[in-house]
Amino acid sequence: MTELDEDVAGQFVSTLQDWVKREVLPCAAEYEKADRYPEHLVRQMKDFGLFGARIPAEYGGLGVDVRTYSRIIEELAYGWMSLAGILNTHTIAATLIHRHGTDDQKQRLLPDMATGERRAAFSLSEPDAGSDTRAIRCQAVRDGDEYVVNGTKMWVTNGERAAIVALAARTDEGVTCFIVEKEPGTTSGGISVSRHIEKLGYKGLETVEMSYVDHRIPSSAVLGGPSGVGKGLHYILGSLELGRINVAARALGVARAALDASMNYAQERETFGVPIIEHQAIAFKLADMATKVEASRLLVYSAADKFERGDRADVEAGMAKLFASETALEVATEAMRIHGGYGYTTDFPVERYYRDAPLMIIGEGTNEIQRMVIARGLVARWKEAQS
Numbered sequence: 001m002t003e004l005d006e007d008v009a010g011q012f013v014s015t016l017q018d019w020v021k022r023e024v025l026p027c028a029a030e031y032e033k034a035d036r037y038p039e040h041l042v043r044q045m046k047d048f049g050l051f052g053a054r055i056p057a058e059y060g061g062l063g064v065d066v067r068t069y070s071r072i073i074e075e076l077a078y079g080w081m082s083l084a085g086i087l088n089t090h091t092i093a094a095t096l097i098h099r100h101g102t103d104d105q106k107q108r109l110l111p112d113m114a115t116g117e118r119r120a121a122f123s124l125s126e127p128d129a130g131s132d133t134r135a136i137r138c139q140a141v142r143d144g145d146e147y148v149v150n151g152t153k154m155w156v157t158n159g160e161r162a163a164i165v166a167l168a169a170r171t172d173e174g175v176t177c178f179i180v181e182k183e184p185g186t187t188s189g190g191i192s193v194s195r196h197i198e199k200l201g202y203k204g205l206e207t208v209e210m211s212y213v214d215h216r217i218p219s220s221a222v223l224g225g226p227s228g229v230g231k232g233l234h235y236i237l238g239s240l241e242l243g244r245i246n247v248a249a250r251a252l253g254v255a256r257a258a259l260d261a262s263m264n265y266a267q268e269r270e271t272f273g274v275p276i277i278e279h280q281a282i283a284f285k286l287a288d289m290a291t292k293v294e295a296s297r298l299l300v301y302s303a304a305d306k307f308e309r310g311d312r313a314d315v316e317a318g319m320a321k322l323f324a325s326e327t328a329l330e331v332a333t334e335a336m337r338i339h340g341g342y343g344y345t346t347d348f349p350v351e352r353y354y355r356d357a358p359l360m361i362i363g364e365g366t367n368e369i370q371r372m373v374i375a376r377g378l379v380a381r382w383k384e385a386q387s
């Protein structure tokens with residue numbers, strides 16, 4: 001997907017950057033404190049075409065390349081990480097449909113997804129199945145032309161507002177990915193939002209537990225049609241590479257915001273007659289923070305470019321996600337130290353970065369799992385190179 005040329009992509013990102021400064025930064029703290037969904041910002045994100053960012057033009061999307069998409073995510077997260085979260089599950093679902101969907105699924109769903117008219121959630125995790133996807137228990141049993149779904153899914157970000165859910169459920173043939181269409185809201189057929197999960201950060205958008213009780217879906221909802229039955233995990237793990245690049249880009253945005261806040265503060269705050277940036281202990285912190293932010297950016301771009309070329313990018317996406325998320329956590333903590341006591345108050349945004357950053361070490365596969373993915377990939381590539 002490379003339908004925006006480089007200059008246009010650059011202008012697009014810079015327009016978004018201005019929008020974030022003008023519209024997001026002034027209200028993010030208020031919305032986050034109230035844990036309120038930013039309807040007006042989502043409307044503007046729709047107008048920008050962001051929900052169709054990775055959907056090709058033939059379905060009404062912008063079709064931007066992965067690097068540009070990463071820059072979009074970085075800018076959103078710079079303003080407020082939750083905005084990137086509103087987009088992320090939608091993009092994963094759109095990617096699954098575009099890569100593996102039948103013609104009918106693509107024609108029918110992608111145009112409405114591109115405009116953001118119908119937004120999507122991604123539902124893999126369960127109460128007892130997070131890292132261990134083999135433990136998935138949600139079941140879809142074939143009954144004539146339909147499947148009957150029963151089970152509980154956990155951590156469904158955007159689950160309530162979604163009109164489409166990419167759902168992983170167990171079938172006789174293994175895990176299958178279903179594209180479930182539903183009404184936005186707390187109930188739809190046999191689907192109900194059984195719990196709103198209270199979170200440390202990542203506020204303003206819902207992360208919910210969803211229960212399926214004898215919920216019937218047509219067999220045409222199997223991603224990829226009849227040949228997609230049992231291939232759900234294969235499809236999902238492939239698109240999680242994009243999800244991981246996305247989380248890395250989000251971490252980069254939060255880290256950059258924490259660094260900028262610290263640069264500002266360190267030049268304004270004076271102790272012992274000089275701005276604190278003139279104390280070497282503070283200047284060195286900033287030097288380390290800036291170096292790691294830059295290294296995160298390069299890892300994100302390298303993984304994005306590899307994914308874009310269609311190469312296997314599991315190792316690169318894992319490295320970008322691992323490094324950028326650990327950096328975000330470290331930079332957010334250092335930002336708080338630089339702000340002294342004020343960093344611990346809600347007067348400054350660094351406390352939000354400090355609460356938002358840890359999600360990135362967990363989401364789209366914890367960093368322990370990333371290390372396993374990276375190590376496994378290294379061994380496979382090593383063996384390949386030797387043979």
Ligand SMILES: Cc1cc2nc3c(=O)[nH]c(=O)nc-3n(C[C@H](O)[C@H](O)[C@H](O)COP(=O)(O)OP(=O)(O)OC[C@H]3O[C@@H](n4cnc5c(N)ncnc54)[C@H](O)[C@@H]3O)c2cc1C
Nearest residue numbers: 122123124125129130131132155156157363364365366368
């Ligand atoms: C705010 C939020 C939003 C989320 N949104 C979504 C969403 O939209 N859709 C979705 O499907 N999921 C979502 N998730 C779920 C997320 O992907 C999982 O939480 C994550 O994969 C970890 O699973 P778990 O919480 O069950 O932890 P567990 O798998 O129980 O892991 C617990 C600990 O054990 C470690 N561990 C587990 N297995 C191993 C191993 N083999 N070796 C070494 N260490 C191991 C883990 O790294 C972790 O430290 C979300 C989570 C959060 C917190």
